[in-house]
Amino acid sequence: MSSEKTLGTGAAEHLWRLSGRGVAAVGQLLLWVLEGIGRLLKPLLDKALAKIHGRPQPAVPLPSFGPYGTMIAPQAAQPAPTPRWMASWQRFFSSWVYAPVTGLLFTLAAVYEAGTNTDDLFSVQGAFAVAAALPLVWRREVPKPAAALVLGAAAASLLSGQAFLVTTMAAALWMLYLLAQTLPRASAGVLAVTSLTVVGVVYLAGDGLDAIPWPAAVAAVIGAIGLGDARRTVQTTAAEAREQRTETLQALGDAQRDQAVMRERARIARELHDVVAHSVSMIAVQAETAPYTMPSLTDEAKEGYAEIAHTAREALVEMRRLLGVLRSDAPADGEVTPQPRLDRIGDLLDQHRGAGGAAALSVRGTEHPLSATLELSAYRIVQEALTNVRRHAPGAPVQIDLTYHPDRLAVRVHNAAAGPAQTRVDGFPLPAAGGHGLIGMRERATMLGGDFRAGPAADGGFDVSADLPFRT
Incomplete structure (x- = not known):
């Protein structure tokens, strides 16, 4: 007995899945037919859109040139603008009023059709027509209950012997x-x-569908359900593709940011190596020359100075050995001059003015000596900020503020024009903070235990500011 029950359950499940596959196959076939019709009508549609929009855009865009003769890569041709009536319809279709308005219009059509078939507007047929059409008003909010009401009213209307109504079947x-x-x-x-099954019962027990051949009714039911299933499949596939594309772009952006951080840290380490190596070399030289400049030193003091010089030399050797990898990827014609400090910011301003931009420097507070590392970081932050202005807002006026506080140096670079444009990867924008220049500035401020901020300003420009503490 149990084996027969299990066999019956398995057969029912098999029929259930087989029916679903059949519906999917019919829906996919209908989609193919509709796509084929769309391809046949596409030339006519293109001609109609060309008449609506006027002369079409050139298929191959031409390159343009910047203010300094640099060639700008051609952008892909933009699609023709959407006609006003089509844009209005899309807004109406996406709004919440679409379902109530269309549902009420469909209900009025059902009432009108029922009134043309009977003299009494408040007849049983009219009640069934309203019951089958009015739930369409809430089809978006509660689709399943609305479907139960519509389908139940349509089936009851046919089984009760009411005349066939186009609006009810639609x-x-x-x-x-x-x-x-x-x-x-x-x-x-x-x-x-x-x-x-309901359609079959109506044909056998009633006469509501006698005016329609049964193959047409079966095809209409299977076609409607099949198209709905095919539509769901297309939407699901498109959503999965968008999600996968977003995840891929997110991973690509994270990898690019990680690589940028690694490159900037390597660059900062090379520069700091130069600064520290210079300081340690000075310690070694002064310790070695101390016995010659101070003849009155005791033997113990001379041995101490010699130990200091020996330790400094060993530190230089170890530093060069540990940072050899970082130095190996430096360019062959790398800098051989001392690392820049704040007294060379004037050269940066002259370079920026020579490129066609306006730049001004303001120094506030009481100036006092700073560490070489802090001055190098401040110089590089100003340099990267000016480079970003020339790249993303050429010709924009720039204001550089250096403010000496009791415990920190505040650096602010502001350009009054439009801020840096976003980088786009395969049509998806990456945030401006993902640029390598901003990453390098943030790393320099973080290395000193300071704060870094960058973003659009209130006047539509762009602000870059960093607080660099004197001691971490």
Whole structure:
């Protein structure tokens, strides 16, 4: 007995899944037919759109040139603007009023059709027509309950012997299409079997569908459910593709940012190596020359100075050995001059003015000596900020403020024009903070235990500011 029950359950499950596959196959076939028709009509549609929009854009865009003779890569041709009536329809379709308005219009059409068939507007047929059409008003908010009301009213109308109404059947097919979009494939198969069973009962027990050949009714039901299932499949596939593309772009952006951080840290380490090596070399030289400049030193003091010089030399050797990898990727014609300090910011301003930009420097507070590391970081932050201005807002006026506080140096670079443009990767924008220049500035400020901020300013320009503490 149990084996027969298990066999029956397995056969029912198999029929359930088979019905779902059949509905999916019909829906996919209908989609192919519609796509074929669309391809055949595409030339006519293109001609109609060309007449609406006027002369079409050139297929191959030409390159343009910047203010300094640099060639700008051609942008892809932009699609033709959407006609006003089509844009209005898209806004109406996306708004919440679309379902109530269209549902009420469909209900009025049903009432009108029922009134043309009977003299009494408040007849049983009119009640069934309203019951089958009015739930369409809430089809977006509560699709399944609305579908149950529409389909139940349509079936009751046919089984009770009421005359066939086009609006009632259209509402039922519409709800089958919408309901199939919300159901998994197997459930869509069950919906198809149930709907065909109801159609069969109507043909056998009533005369509501006698005016329609049964193959046409079966094809309409299967077609509506199949199209709904195919639509759900297309939407699901497109959503999965968008999600995968977003994840890929996010991973690519993270990898680019990580690589930029590594490169900037390597660059900072090379520069700091030069600064520290210079200081340690000075210690070694002064310790070695101390016995010659101070003849009155005791033997113990001379041995101490010699030990200091020996330790400094060993530190230089170890530093060069540990940072050899960082120096190996430096360019062959790298800098051989001392690392820049704040007294060379004037050269940066002259370079910026020579490129066509306006730049001004303001120094506030009481100036006092700073460490070489802090001055190098401040110089590089100003240098990178000016480079970003020339790249993203050429010709924009720039104001550089250096403010000496009791415990820190505040650096601010502001350009009054539009801020840095966002970098785009395969049509998806990456935030401006993902640029390598901003990453390098942030790393320099963080290395000193300071704060770094960058973003659009209130006047539409762009602000770069850093607080660099004197002691960390």
